[in-house]
Amino acid sequence: MTFIGERVPRKEDSRLLRGHGRFADDQDRPGQLWVRVVRSPIAHGRIRSVATATASEVDGVVRVVTAADLPDRRIPVRLKVQGINLDDHLQPVLATDTVRYVGEPVAVVVAEDPYVAEDAAELVELDIDELPVVVETFQGTVAADFRLGYGDVEQAFVDAAHIVEMEFDVGRHSAVPMEPRALLVDVDPGSGALQIHGMTKVPVFNRDVLATMLGVDENLIHVHAIDAGGGFGVRGEFYPEDFLVPWLARELNRPVKWVEDRAEHLVAVNHSRQQHHTIAAAFDKNGVLLAMRDDVLHDNGAYARTHGIIVPELTLAMLPGPYRVPAFAGRIRVMLTNKTPCGTYRAPGRFEGTAVREQLLDVAADKLGIDRVELRRKNLLDARELPHTREMSTLGTDVVLDSGDYVGLLDKAMAEADRLGYRAELASLRAQGRTAGLGVAVFLEKSGLGPQETADVMVGTSGAVRVHSGGTSLGQGIETVLAQITADALDVDPAVVTVVNGDTALQPFGAGSWASRSTVVGGSAVHKAALAVRERAIQMASRMLEVSEDDLETRCGSIGVRGAPGSSVTLGEVAKACRPGSPHLLPDEPAGLAARRRFEVEHMTYPYGVHVALVDVDRGTGLVQVPRYLVAYEIGRAINPTLVEGQLVGGVAQGIGGALLEEFRYDEAGQPQAVTFMDYLLPTAAELPKVDVLVTEDAPAPGNPLGVKGAGEGGLTAAGAAIAGAVRDALDLPGPVRRLPLTAERVRGLTDEGTR
Known part of the structure; x- marks a missing residue:
């Protein structure tokens, strides 16, 4: 049997849908x-x-x-x-x-x-x-001021045939989980x-x-x-x-x-996102990127909380994205103001940096007279250039982009958008006199942060399997995924696998679920532990059946002799043979059919993707509707494709909220202006389109035994970028949209600048 890659129903759903969850x-x-x-x-x-x-x-x-x-x-x-x-x-x-x-x-x-x-x-x-009271970011106290970068940026800008520069703001918003x-x-x-x-x-x-x-x-x-009832970083x-x-x-x-x-x-609760960017890119005469630089003000609110300066660091370290950027200089000042302190929110630093970079590329494409997709294709790292090392570090690890085909995924995404009629619908809307636009954004994510995760796998005398993981269940389906990984290694049905997450007595060395690490790091630890249990079971079965280990194979919850269907023992029987007092247990040999294993990580893995957004703008009201949305995402290896798709669709919902609706504003006295859902606007089903998803498995991650990359944040990372690009295209703006979220008020202010 194989369960990795199968659309196994979520193990969590039976209790949750029946009201038996333990919140x-x-x-x-x-x-x-x-x-x-x-x-x-x-x-x-x-x-x-x-x-x-x-x-x-x-x-x-x-x-x-x-x-x-x-x-x-x-x-x-x-x-x-x-x-x-x-x-x-x-x-x-x-x-x-x-x-x-x-x-x-x-x-x-x-x-x-x-x-x-x-x-x-x-x-x-x-x-x-x-x-x-200080509410303006630039008037705040500087808590940290640091730079990341590499290469000779100054010379690249001197040599450039074209320089494109802009300012861009990402507004303050945060997660609002159901619970x-x-x-x-x-x-x-x-x-x-x-x-x-x-x-x-x-x-x-x-x-x-x-x-x-x-x-x-x-x-x-x-x-x-x-x-x-949801986590999302906060x-x-x-x-x-x-x-x-x-x-x-x-x-x-x-x-x-x-x-x-x-x-x-x-x-x-932790707020997030609020940043002001002054960003520039240098190009040669053919539109090839020579360098990028960015000067960022990051509004961290009143204190440095548990995340410290992770978000601003990730903003700079990930800002070059999947592109060939020979030189990069980033400076960020972390400012303290009289607002709620900030921390991470799903795709921290990447939502912000991706929105700014991709808007810059859209502006550059128009100024250089190059198609937006072609400019990206021209400057994306190709598969032959990977792995690609950047002389920067983030979260204590060097930035080494591992495996991928960024150009290939962009081409697949655009082909899928054409197959689904995105450009045809754009033309149709414009023919009807509508102010419609298409946005395309390519992004790089990070996942699988270490330094380690620990897992226990044990088999009971009934044949039931139990997993103690350091991860936590935040709605992402971790119980199902870890059960699939365990079942695959032991050749048992996932139905007999029980996963317990986040219990500090059962798993005292767990590092938790965050930074899209549960499957990459936690799953790899479970995989190692399950394989160790399998090896131990075969060892004991060879004694019980009096045959060589090489002659044994696993068979749907049992271990038997190859070519002899009637000669086998169940995993439950093996577990009994591992108990103290068993004649099959050697002197001083540890009892129990169980294993604890640790998976350590030196470098993160870097998934990537493409977002394509179609928008319809009402020039009178400034309302932006999103009738079509596509996410193409490289997952390396999908343990459960349905759960990957669900993560991506959920991320898009939050991304649309941050791109169009959600914002914490303050008055001059520092009083928050969004303290209920009357003022802090969340997208509902009425604002969300059917999201098309294209999941590829063309670039397995080399840094873990499963080849997996994280899926938790890719649906959100480029949503602000794609929608900003689509609104800019709809209004035919000569410059950037300047700020997210694109509220109706702001869009009305932009309509006078456009020509469409």
Whole structure:
């Protein structure tokens, strides 16, 4: 049997569709207390006092906590890059003497009932002297200033026949998963041990951070695997609440629960994206790229949170994309302003950089008089040039573009768009007098970040297989994929494989699910562990059947002698033979049919793709509709094609939101202007087209045994770029669209510049 590459139905769906999922807010404990966070109503100010007496007297309130009650703790950076120390800009658990953004935690109310906690929180009196507010990125404090690049950029621009330069802004937006954050922490009154439900994404890291901040051994903290209603980068990082709730549970010796509401989420969870680019490209007389340079201002909000400067670093490191760029110079300044702090959001840094680069290429194509697709084809690295090393590093690894055929995928994408009638529909819309346009964007992604992932595979005496993975289930189908990988290695049905993700007791060395690494790194660890179990099973079966290992083969959950169908043992029987006391177990030989294996990564793998967007612009209202959308994506090897397609389609939905609708705006006082879904606009089914998907497996990744590349972010990476290009084409603009999202207001402002 082979299951890799098959469209196996998702194992998760049976329980989720029947309402049997285990989400954080589904968990309750007898006698639990409820938490409500008191947040700053102003963007910047000096705290004179936090009066809690009135709130404390409310019937049912157990405790009101301020910074004065807490140990001095700040949220650490999870990934430190570029050797830049951000300690002076870390966020305290509760604001001490200064608040720096609307929504910053100032106090916590603990009560017997969630409604009492919320009512009492409104009685906490904050006396804050307002200070000057900075909302403009260029006026912020510089937290980091660094450069990435290679080659002689200055000489390339001197030698250039054509120089194209522009400015471009990417607006601030973020993920809004269906389920906001939630935490339930149970405590053992005797030992003080904590059972935590609600930490997703990187549970082992969060466990270790919490242990350090609490001053306890990490073995006293057990983070339980749960379901999550979406992650997208923002969920599962270590936030102030991830310390507050466990600390309160230990202090009060009772279970404590906190559930974030949507209004909190929109001002408290990590924002992302906001950048201003001044970018230029140098070309020779034939339109061949000689160099690129980019000067970026990155608005990081009020603090450096757990992601540190990962997003700005990725912006620069990935900005040359899949193109042949002989010289590149990038500078980025990370600015602190009085806004919600920023972190990663699906395709961090790449959504931004891809939008800017691809818009620059569109402008350049028009100025050079070259077809947009032809300009890209001319400058894409070809298959003979891969692997391709760039003298830059990101996330602690050198940038080495591994395998691929970028030109080939571009040609396939354009052929597929023609087959599906994209250009014919464009011509038809224009013939009807509509303002329609087509956008094309080529992008490079990254996936499979290390340094490692660890997995356990074990077989029970019934023949059932169990996998303990360090990944976490965020809706991406990781249980199904890991079951397929395991089943393929052991030659069993995926139905007998149970996958448990993100349980720190069962898998204490897991690195989590983020950066499109679950299948690449986690899957490879599972693959290694399953192969080790298979080898062990064959070894034991040879003793049981008294034949050479070379004469054995796996057969649908059993191991038998080649050419002798009646001579075999099941995996369950082998597992029994591995138990202590078995006559087949050698002295001092480890018991059990199980293996733990670690897969280590030195270099990431780089998937890539093409987006094609057809838009129809209403010149009167500025409304942009997207009737057709195509994603072509190179996956290396698709473990489950249906899940790959689902990831890409979901990414497009979020990408359209960021390209056209979603934006966090602030007024001059730093007050957020999008605190409900009345103002923070999400795309609905009415705004989303049927997404056409072309998945190719032409370039297996050489860096892992499965040949896989990540699929989690490619549907989003180039959405802003493709839609910006399509709107520019529709309006026939001489320059760039200048800013995302392309709200109706902004599009109306652009219509006067176009000629169509």
